[in-house]
Amino acid sequence: MSQNVTARPVVAGPARAWRTRRNRYGLVGSHCPTCQSCSFPPRRRCPRCVDAVQEETVFSGRGTVICLAEDHSPLVGHGDRAPRPFAMIRLEEGPVLMAEVVDAEYDGLAPEQPVEMVIRKWRPEQSGLALYGFKFRVAS
Amino acid sequence: MTIKAEIIGVGMARHGYRADRGWRDLVFEAGSGALADAGIERSTIDGGLVSVTCPEAFEQQNLGPLVAEELDLPSGPFAQVVGACAGGTMAFMQGVNMIRSGQSECVIVVGVEKMSDVYSVSDALLSYPDQDYEAPAGFDYVDTMALMHARYMQKYGVAPEHVAAFAMQDRWYASRNSNAIDYRRGALGIDEIMQSGWASRPITRAECARGCDGAAAVILARAGGDASRRRAVQVASITAATGPNAMGAKFGAWPGEDDIAEAVPTRIAAERAYREAGITARDVDVAQVHDCFSVMGSLHLEGLGIFPRGEAARAVASGETALGGTCPTNTDGGRIGLGHPTGATGISIICETVTQLRGEAGERQVADARVGVAQSMGGNNAVSAVAVLKGN
Numbered sequence: 001m002s003q004n005v006t007a008r009p010v011v012a013g014p015a016r017a018w019r020t021r022r023n024r025y026g027l028v029g030s031h032c033p034t035c036q037s038c039s040f041p042p043r044r045r046c047p048r049c050v051d052a053v054q055e056e057t058v059f060s061g062r063g064t065v066i067c068l069a070e071d072h073s074p075l076v077g078h079g080d081r082a083p084r085p086f087a088m089i090r091l092e093e094g095p096v097l098m099a100e101v102v103d104a105e106y107d108g109l110a111p112e113q114p115v116e117m118v119i120r121k122w123r124p125e126q127s128g129l130a131l132y133g134f135k136f137r138v139a140s
Numbered sequence: 141m142t143i144k145a146e147i148i149g150v151g152m153a154r155h156g157y158r159a160d161r162g163w164r165d166l167v168f169e170a171g172s173g174a175l176a177d178a179g180i181e182r183s184t185i186d187g188g189l190v191s192v193t194c195p196e197a198f199e200q201q202n203l204g205p206l207v208a209e210e211l212d213l214p215s216g217p218f219a220q221v222v223g224a225c226a227g228g229t230m231a232f233m234q235g236v237n238m239i240r241s242g243q244s245e246c247v248i249v250v251g252v253e254k255m256s257d258v259y260s261v262s263d264a265l266l267s268y269p270d271q272d273y274e275a276p277a278g279f280d281y282v283d284t285m286a287l288m289h290a291r292y293m294q295k296y297g298v299a300p301e302h303v304a305a306f307a308m309q310d311r312w313y314a315s316r317n318s319n320a321i322d323y324r325r326g327a328l329g330i331d332e333i334m335q336s337g338w339a340s341r342p343i344t345r346a347e348c349a350r351g352c353d354g355a356a357a358v359i360l361a362r363a364g365g366d367a368s369r370r371r372a373v374q375v376a377s378i379t380a381a382t383g384p385n386a387m388g389a390k391f392g393a394w395p396g397e398d399d400i401a402e403a404v405p406t407r408i409a410a411e412r413a414y415r416e417a418g419i420t421a422r423d424v425d426v427a428q429v430h431d432c433f434s435v436m437g438s439l440h441l442e443g444l445g446i447f448p449r450g451e452a453a454r455a456v457a458s459g460e461t462a463l464g465g466t467c468p469t470n471t472d473g474g475r476i477g478l479g480h481p482t483g484a485t486g487i488s489i490i491c492e493t494v495t496q497l498r499g500e501a502g503e504r505q506v507a508d509a510r511v512g513v514a515q516s517m518g519g520n521n522a523v524s525a526v527a528v529l530k531g532n
Contacts, residue, residue: 020272040388041273047393066391067294067400069286070341071278076263078278083338086279088287088387088400096391098274098287106341111294122277131276 014127024133025119029095031057040095061117062139063091070106077123085109089136100135114139144363145239146372147529149178150491153252155354155479156321163198163254163355164210170355170484171211171250178359180246182211185359187244188218191231191251193482194265195220197258207250217244224268224518225432226380227251228356228486229525233378235360245362251488252355253481261351265482268519270386282348282433284387284520286340289435292401293342296450300342304333305457306434307347307476312462314473316504319488321350321479347434347476354481356488373494376417376511376528381408385522403436405524406443406515413513414445417528421445425509426496427467428489430517430524431474440515441469443524468506471496489514490527497531 022028023041030042034051040059045052066088074081085106090096101109102120115136122131151173153166161169167190175182190207200206204218217238223230228251235249258264262280269275269284292298308330314322328346336346363374383405384393392398397407414420424446431437438452446467447455455461461469472478472492475485493512495501514527 024273037392041386047389067287067291069283069290069343070338071283071286072338072340073262073280073282075266075278075280076260083341086283086287088291088391090391094392095388097388098277098279098284098386100277133273133277135277 014129017125017129017131027059027061027117027134029057029059030054038093038095040091040097059091059093059095063089063115063136065109065111065113065115066090066096067111068106068109087136089115101137102135103137116140143240143242145236145360145375146363146369147358147375147490147494148361148369148372149174149180149359150494151175151177151357152319152488152491153355154319155352155481157256158353159256161353163200163252166254166353166355167207167210167250167252170252170357171207171248174248174357174359180359183214184246185213185248186216186246187238188213188216188248188250189221189231189235190218191221191223191227191483191486193222193224193227193253194255194258197264198254211248213248223523225430225482226486226516226518226523226525227483229489229514229516229527230380230486232358232487232490232527233380233525236375236378239360239362245365247360248357249360249487250355250357251484251486253483254353255351255481256353274386282340282343285433285436286343287387288400288439289342289433291399292435292439295399295401298450298453301330301334302453302457303435303438304330304344304347305453306431306437307333309456309461310431310470310474310477313471313504314477316502317473317478320473320477321352322473322477343433343435349432349475349480352479352481354479354484354488356484356491358487358490358494370532371498372532373497374530374532376530377413378525378527379409379412379416380523380525381405381412382523383521385519387520390521401439402449403439403443403517403521403524405521406440406517406526407445409524409526410444410515413526413528417530419511419528423511424467424513426471426493426506426512427469428472428492428514429469430515431470431476432480432517434476436517437470437474440517440524444513444515444526463504463506471501471504471506486516486525489516490529493529497529
């Protein structure tokens with residue numbers, strides 16, 4: 001199957017990927033000046049204290065694994081890919097996100113594993129561009 | 141005076157891979173069945189709703205008027221409802237509210253899905269997970285729920301075989317349900333489930349719901365309108381609750397419950413529904429829960445309060461949800477054994493609950509079933525709808 005095949009009925013224009021570029025490349029989230037908690041993706045209001053004024057913050061990209069799974073059924077457009085581990089990861093600033101763990105085997109990973117962010121390809125877009133974003137690897 | 145709603149008819153289209161049937165055929169099968177079951181004329185219907193999740197599969201939108209036309213119903217309000225895999229129950233809730241408000245006297249609620257026409261069900265449903273940071277990274281529902289499965293086992297020390305027991309239970313019921321994709325299939329053993337190959341580890345292929353073709357329909361009416369409706373089932377309560385859809389946002393969303401191993405919207409909806417119906421979880425005689433993957437059935441049983449947190453999978457494995465157990469669950473075979481035509485699922489759970497409360501479920505009948513709960517989930521625990529029904 002071609003890597004460029006996709007079954008999505010809606011063709012997303014390049015502007016859609018452009019809008020989230022800073023979050024995907026730089027882990028830009030939000031910080032609440034009232035309760036000091038952080039959110040990713042960024043929130044307009046703090047989900048904990050509902051403070052309306054949120055500050056932009058750039059996360060370090062360092063975190064630890066909460067729990068792990070291994071994807072054996074790639075979506076259309078992600079074909080010819082070997083099983084890949086992925087995880088819920090808690091960033092050291094607090095927010096939790098879901099991401100692939102690269103350059104590692106599922107059996108070699110465990111909860112509490114320190115990891116760090118890298119930028120890798122997510123998927124080919126119907127516009128012809130490749131969408132890149134955050135993944136994680138075992139911390140050096 | 142408060143107007144109450146009751147269910148006077150149910151109908152199902154057989155679930156499975158029905159290449160010779162289009163979505164209209166499935167709607168006709170379920171809708172006509174429900175009208176015949178209610179014993180009413182089509183002209184009695186004065187409103188309707190239709191639930192569908194992936195109308196892109198058959199390239200048709202605005203299903204409301206098309207369903208009304210297909211069923212030869214009088215001209216009236218008829219809307220299409222989308223609520224991911226909970227859409228059917230959300231449509232049912234709106235139907236109940238049409239009756240309660242006094243707007244309508246007799247409403248048909250239909251759910252339909254035609255999934256065998258799409259190349260990949262997972263891809264067809266990809267509009268429903270988080271669209272900015274999860275789906276574009278190649279994660280679909282089996283992946284998000286694999287993490288819930290892993291976290292549930294890790295947090296509560298549950299064995300994978302205990303989680304897998306839900307699929308075994310579903311097969312037992314489904315093999316006795318002529319509407320099920322697994323009708324008349326042999327028993328499914330734990331070893332077979334565990335060795336069926338990974339879909340997304342720790343979820344095996346045999347632990348996954350089967351997206352398929354199917355439809356379901358119910359007829360709602362104003363309660364007490366006709367003394368001859370001895371088989372009517374009372375809608376004691378119906379409600380829904382939302383939560384974050386993105387996986388990471390669940391951590392920290394609710395103090396004390398900030399985890400992906402909890403079905404928090406189900407817990408919130410169930411508490412409201414029980415209060416309105418004047419029951420507790422202990423009063424539930426039969427339950428239908430959203431087992432799109434084996435672990436989700438256990439999470440929702442815990443959200444409904446039927447088993448304590450971390451205990452449901454072990455309870456299922458020890459037979460507490462089988463016939464004769466403390467709370468027989470997914471007696472139609474569930475999403476894994478009946479099949480999961482997503483737009484129809486939220487209605488089919490109502491149909492099964494009604495069938496049980498009427499005492500018409502044959503060899504899968506729960507003895508003396510008086511109170512039934514039907515629950516469906518949309519997204520990654522992004523919404524959960526809970527209905528409490530009572531037999532007359």
